[in-house]
Amino acid sequence: MILDKINTPNDLKDLTIDEMNTLADEMRELIIKKVNTTGGHMGPNLGIIEATIAMHYVFNSPVDKIVFDVSHQCYPHKILTGRKEGFTNPQEYLKYTGYTAPEESLHDIFKVGHTSTSVSLATGLAKARDLKKEKSNVIALIGDGSLSGGEAFEGLDNAAELGSNMIVVVNDNDMSIAENHGGLYKNLKALRESKGVCECNFFKSLGFDYLYVDDGNNIEKLIEAFKKVKDIDHPIVVHIRTLKGCGLTVAEQNKEAFHWIMPGTLDEKPEQSCEQLEDYNSVTNEFIIKKAQEDSSLIVVNPATPGVHGFTPEFRQRLGCQYTDVGIAEEHAVAYCSALAKAGAKPIFTIVSSFVQRTYDQLSQDLCLNNSPITMLVYWGGLSNGDATHLGSFDIPLISNIPNIVYLAPTNKEEYLAMLEYSYSQNDRPIAIRVPNIPLVSSGIKDNTDYSILNKFKLIEKGEKIAILGLGNFFNLAKELKKEIKSKLNIDATLINPIFMTGVDCDLLEDLKSEHNIVITLEDGILDGGFGEKIARFYGNSDMKVFNYGGIKEFTDRISLDELYDRYHLKKELIVEDVKTYL
């Protein structure tokens, strides 16, 4: 294998084009095999193998600095920068993260996982280089999909003014996770179709010099282009047309499905039963379809993550003009939804917890200050074993400390549906619902709660001495804890389903004082700024002892839930140990 000889990017420099092509084949095979084993980003990495080889052949990393946008396309880069055993050796498959990670290699400059950041980051590197009077190339590699995010535009707008070396490689595979959305993409299409010469040019309009490479999966052409721009003294965009999933037919043909795959996707599988298990996605989407048929002003808005929500191409097609994928543009999505609601439409905005962070000011100003009645569904909220870049543990502090919005935590299917109905039918305020991040639980009993009575917690079982507030995903833990307390301490604890994350039920909390001296809160997120602290504040001047359980304020990186629950004492036995001395 050629790869045997490659331990640093420097080792590429002696290869011929033919050898590099062979290397690309070897890397492709390794990536396909590994990703199919562990799961991960397939299409983005297969498309960028040639460009990665060419970049490392022409430039001198780490003196020259390459910033990967999202960095979900960094697998080839990892293979070439001393981490190939993470691909060649199945025992080491999980050794390295799926994103750039400075702790792994000098060739990784930033820990990155959210989109649209690379140009801004690269601009900072370039400016620091200039201030320190150093010489080097700074390269941002950004996909066409990431260009729709506001931060990318802000970065481009500023990078163009840098007046020194700065190379933005636009990896244009004509796809986001799903198809692209936005006027910009017509321009990229025109540029591709004209081989880069059409007069109207987004990048030039921002002041960039511009170079087009039509065959972005051809190492020789790419090397030629990168050599042209190496050591350039001003900002330039190198626009390369690549093929997402290149070299794996099924991925080339199913770009959306093969953006990120589950383990074993490529393996032949026995015929499976067609029956789809009910989950929160199916329940949500059934609700949406039903309402959309009844009400032509219903509109689903999503920022480029349809797969997360089970919005299949068929589902999107069925909704037609009642579905807007805004692209990676969370800020726009929130303002757009606010205005839709103000004008009498019925927006349902779906977003992943980790990406809610991308639109705080719009939640506050465009939405909440205007009190627009939208329904916002937050997915994947909760502690997780995920990458540090994609944690879902911050949305409670983020959303619940903004005025006017109501943030609800359902604990089963019926509650969730009742909240959806309530939110959809009301016109008073923005409502966010944290879609449970656990397997669907059904009570089988229709929930008739009036959720317009704000901050009314549900008293599920009245007991004594200890009251447990089990929020959303952790209501089940609360139930288990109640049993544990009974069995270990022989106390019939009170069980409460708080429902509301944005406020406290003063009456109920006040009532608890008479027959309880301990309140335990359980929340699936960090404690700082979260739900439990509001309870602690309420009881601050009372004799009630309050124990808040949730995550510590920290970025965790692929730590198993079991380990996190140990660390945070989010286990019934540990909690009983903690509180029993206070009885």
Added chain:
Amino acid sequence: MILDKINTPNDLKDLTIDEMNTLADEMRELIIKKVNTTGGHMGPNLGIIEATIAMHYVFNSPVDKIVFDVSHQCYPHKILTGRKEGFTNPQEYLKYTGYTAPEESLHDIFKVGHTSTSVSLATGLAKARDLKKEKSNVIALIGDGSLSGGEAFEGLDNAAELGSNMIVVVNDNDMSIAENHGGLYKNLKALRESKGVCECNFFKSLGFDYLYVDDGNNIEKLIEAFKKVKDIDHPIVVHIRTLKGCGLTVAEQNKEAFHWIMPGTLDEKPEQSCEQLEDYNSVTNEFIIKKAQEDSSLIVVNPATPGVHGFTPEFRQRLGCQYTDVGIAEEHAVAYCSALAKAGAKPIFTIVSSFVQRTYDQLSQDLCLNNSPITMLVYWGGLSNGDATHLGSFDIPLISNIPNIVYLAPTNKEEYLAMLEYSYSQNDRPIAIRVPNIPLVSSGIKDNTDYSILNKFKLIEKGEKIAILGLGNFFNLAKELKKEIKSKLNIDATLINPIFMTGVDCDLLEDLKSEHNIVITLEDGILDGGFGEKIARFYGNSDMKVFNYGGIKEFTDRISLDELYDRYHLKKELIVEDVKTYL
């Protein structure tokens, strides 16, 4: 006066061009007089009088909908939409806000005060119109300065795909608050200089139709242009060149100084002493100049608000390449700073509390996850009598619940300087400092605290029974409260200056338990998700009674501080009343 006849936009329809020109003169005079009396946005409003008259002449508000970006240029609109007494009658000068306000008029659709939102909001209105099969024009009026914000780009990118009526009026006065920054502005210049015909066109590259109006202060030309685009069936940009401060020579000549003015700016004033009082701006800027001379890698980064920080044109010129105004691009600013620091430069990022909200994800992902050692100075943090759109009461929950960053609250000049020194010289983490939002206090004694010992609160005076934690701006209130407690309750309370908003001093808090039974926290911001709740959580399972004082989670709108302090019991007498029964 022509204005006597104008009570709704409809009343404009019968006027001749000459009469409208006279009306513009009348409005100009009223705006100059009022703004000079009350303070407010002068330049933006003087520049947009003609366009506002022309828009209301051609379009039919409120059926046709006009969305004002920032809406600091809505004074002419208010005059024409039933609120002229707010300008003609000095007794009513304060009756209306300086921004669009739906509670005032049907012609105001959104409460707006932050930039770059109008296109997204207008896109939502247009889409709702289409879903409901209604007919109307939707107009977004956005200044050139606002175009640099990511949300504006996301909005344009999506608006271009709408496929129906949508008119974006770009009010190009070649200025932000200060001068513009970004590659885009070269394109706007080329468009102005070519009278809109140059081939490279940012708006067209996004898929917009395009119309240029060279004399954007000429009512007749504007009416002609707006008539052309009225009822258009696709998105179009009408790019109008206007003069900021038009009609007031001193404002035309000093565009930055006259963007927003203090009351009486135009009045002749007696010669004043040249001596400048020391304040936190002057202290900061002296520190910056000194360090910048010693270290060429120091760089000040600011998102288009130099005036707030006292960064005069001379100051900026003096820093030269060590100063970056990124334009209105807070997201970029944070990522840029993170990378500057990673590459060994020394960024000092200055930002207004209300605008920190525009960059949450970048604080979390680009900055804190990468633990880049930047210095972030947050200005104007605290409760205020300001507009609902510009409150400074949310930055503590926002910043202090993100991992890794340290957020410091100095209470006097010497502490502030010591923190600046510490932050500037360290390489461990991002540090934010909340620049005191109160008159400068100097102890006269150099502060030698080692701020690298994280979360170490300062025990100022050790007493008993009651401990007061007076954070930042409210340390003075804590001192007063201590005196009040002595005088009313004859207790020598303990006085603590917590310094750290991002963590708690467990040792000190633990120690307090032995001789105290009440802890009072005072913070200048909302309580939800803030500092006090962290203290309440710490003491949750103890006998300590905790009283948290700060703001309620709400959008307040021009409520006097005195009234707010009453409402929130942020007065020493009220606090003593609250706690005395718990002794």
